[in-house]
Amino acid sequence: MNNEFVKSFGLNLVRVGICTLLLWIMYLLSPNKGRIEPKDYKRFFLCALFGIAINQLLFLKGLSLTYSIHASLLMLITPILITIIAAWLLRERLTANKAIGLVLGICGAIVLITARSNSGDGSSVIVGDILIIINAVSYTFYFILVKPLMLKYNPVMVIRMVFTMGFVLIFPFCITQFVAIPWERYTALAYFNLFLLVFFGTFLAYLLNVYGIKYLGASTAGAYIYSQPVFAAIVAIIFLNEDLSLYKIVAAVLIASGVYLSNKKAAHVTV
16 A cells, blocks of 8 residues: 555455455355355445445554554554444443553553554544544454354354455445556566465464464454554554654553553452
8 A cells, every 4th residue: 555556445345355255155065054144134234334345444544644553553453443342232241451451451542542652644544543443343343243244154254244244335445546556567576476365364364263263262362453563563664664652652551551551350269
């Protein structure tokens, strides 16, 4: 996106389109097709809306405006949001740890959004950060909505239907930028980067995630998201020349502490 090989919405259509195609190929090669109950199509649609359409469109658009380190740190508020929104929707008790965790996570996000970097357009960074946060909220609703489907159907089937409906939803918004992709400018390295992003960064990422949830459980699989900012910071510093400023470290500590507290189980006291 930085080198104008593709704009954010056009890249979304490439990613979601190819992943949808690969998932349908897996379906055709699978001996167990499975069927979806008509009553569940509404939930599948909502998962596609929050998990693909809103989530993916806002994430790449926000990433094109802000810094990679900002985006990876702000995505860490997702577990906090899951805990809080699940407590609201499922009427679970909001403990002191969860409340403090929410406050710390919000403070960390505020530090990232309000701080100014020495380079780049500060206003565009703020807009990008806000889009990333909205994306995290959207993914939170997706995570809560998709859980019953994961328990009822094969996880790969769920992802396939979510991607298929998501592709239809994003198509009108992305087709203009997709048509404008300057394929004639693409070098071998650009095609290789696109392949890495689509196959490893999208297709395998979603696929391995559902297998992780199936065999390790949602909590264990979800815990690995905490390592994302570490890898993102290393890669961004090496390849994108981003700096690890003090305010980013402070924000990371606040958000990570918030995630820890919001997911910490209350200790049981035995008398």
